[in-house]
Amino acid sequence: MKEQVRECTEYFRARPGYHRILIALRQKYERFGRAAGTVQLPDASDAECEAARLLFGRPFSSPIRFQASQLESALQQTRFQGVCLKEVLEDYFGVQIKTNREVQETQERCLASILDQAAKNAHGKTSAQWVHALEERQGGGYSLFRREAVKDPESTQTDLLRACQSMDWLELKSKEPIRLAVLSAAATSDPHALDSGTRCGKLFLHLLSFRSGLSSPGANAEQRDRLYYQNGILCDSISSLVTQVGLVLNTEAGEHPAYRLFRQRHEICTLSLASLYHMRGVVSPSGRVYIVENEMVFSQLCDQAAQFHSPLICTSGQPSVAAMRLLDLLAANGTLLLYSGDFDGKGLSITGQLCARYPHLLKLWHMAPEDYERCCSDEVLSDASLSLLRGCDAAALEPTVRAVRQGGCAGYQELLIPQLEADLIATP
Secondary structure (H helix, E strand, O other), X not given: OHHHHXXXXXXXXXXXXXXXXXXXXXXXXXXXXXXXXXXXXXXXXXXXXXXXXXXXXXXXXXXXXXXXXHHHHHHOOOOOOOOOHHHHHHHHHOOOOOOHHHHHHHHHHHHHHHHHHHHHHOOOHHHHHHHHHHHOOOOOOHHHHHHHHHHOHHHHHHHHHHHHHHHHHHHHOOOOOEEHHHHHHHHHOOOOOOOOOOHHHHHHHHHHHHHHOOOOOOOOHHHHHHHHHHOOEEOOOOOOEEEEEOOEEEEOOEEOHHHHHHHHOOOOEEEEHHHHOOXXXXXXXXXXXXXXXXXXXXXXXXXXXXXXXXXXXXXXXXXXHHHHHHXXXXXXXXXXXXXXXXXXXXXXXXXXXXXXXXOOOEEEOOOOHHHHHHHEEEEEOOHHHHHHHHOOOOHHHHHHHXXXXXXXXXEOHHHHHHHHHHHHHOOO
């Protein structure tokens, strides 16, 4: 019988007109577990019509349509009588044909086995709770875990165990902030296992999100870096930067001597996240700081830095982790934060995020509707920018968002430099 199956397979392979017909039959077996349902080729070629004619013994024209069971019966009327159609299909495609239900049941058993192994090896509170959430098909990361486990169950099991080991190490052994590569090497012996582009790194990010009460790690690198930072992990501590002039940066021994010179000389000073990690406090001599989003505006204003009564900070667009660290240190001692940004979807979205983070300390600085009128450009807001405006729900921003939406054009800080400069120089 195996020889007959092989001969039948070779017969079909020698005639390309059967190929799509056999694909349709395979799909029927995968769906129903037998030759059932209707095979249809609405755009059948002449070769496919001829192939059907040879098998059924009657003429066909496009579209081809017949019952799968009829083809199985027709096959038994040929020299291949007694051959099993399923065995022919398996030989033709080189696979063991299983129904969709059988495939799904196999996958579910595999997923359950992987999660059971992870549960047995999760020694920390967070990893154990996260694995349990995955078992309940809940929690961030389930879709990623399932998709990867179906593609490569063995490697996914290894990566899941490594992600949990890393969280356990972070919770049980790490007492001080630790760099991502160092944590990865300590927990898995591979310093690159937790890189954000790897499967293990992605699972670990979901674990961190679960620990932080978030639904996902975020869509961009800045959000991921912030998530690492919130969990005591230094990911990009050198290239994460914030620029300022006039702040008092204190270590345990008092004001940092190098930064003191920058302050006394009224010079611009760029701080990395690594530098800020050694600061035990940041102070504004006036009890307030002014913040701008735009680097060029910051640079222009700093030409008059010697006359400033308060420090000035530049976030360079979306605040980096270093910028958030600096603002957090200022907020810790009750410093008043006065923020000015662009009047478009991105600028007002950033403003809204800062309002939410520092609800009692952050005040808008020249971001009222009348300021928008002064700096409104001819650049029409894009659909993406308008979409971001809809997400700005800070109460203090409502009048401005309304004005920008009605105006339909972006407003830029560069046109407000005289007003910003006057505020920084005048007696507060």
